[in-house]
Amino acid sequence: MLASAIVAEVVATSALRVSNGFTRLVPSLIVLVGYGLSFYLLSLTLRVLPIALVYAVWSGAGIVLIATVAAVLFKQVPDVPALIGMSLIISGVVVLNLFSRVKA
Numbered sequence: 150m151l152a153s154a155i156v157a158e159v160v161a162t163s164a165l166r167v168s169n170g171f172t173r174l175v176p177s178l179i180v181l182v183g184y185g186l187s188f189y190l191l192s193l194t195l196r197v198l199p200i201a202l203v204y205a206v207w208s209g210a211g212i213v214l215i216a217t218v219a220a221v222l223f224k225q226v227p228d229v230p231a232l233i234g235m236s237l238i239i240s241g242v243v244v245l246n247l248f249s250r251v252k253a
Contacts, residue, residue, distance in 0.1 A: 151198075154190035155207055157183045159214045166223065199251040209242040 161183025168176035194203050213235050219225040227235070 150190045151194045154187045155210045157187035158211050162215050163218050205242050205245050209238045
């Protein structure tokens, strides 16, 4: 469910880019449905996983995936500092997953 929440958020964010400030109907509807679905699925994962872990994975993976989508679809290629920052985010999520003792 967490992976689906991440995908829904990335789709919604991508549609937000092409909604042109919510002036285009179809992309705007995709934004609303995508974020709604993402938050709903995110809430379901919180029944069994700790919020710090869920949010770290959701936001970290979302950042990296949306940067990838932006590079491929919108030709917004991240520079070296952005890549370093994303590497640090991924490292933080890995450390949290491997070494944190937070319980649900």
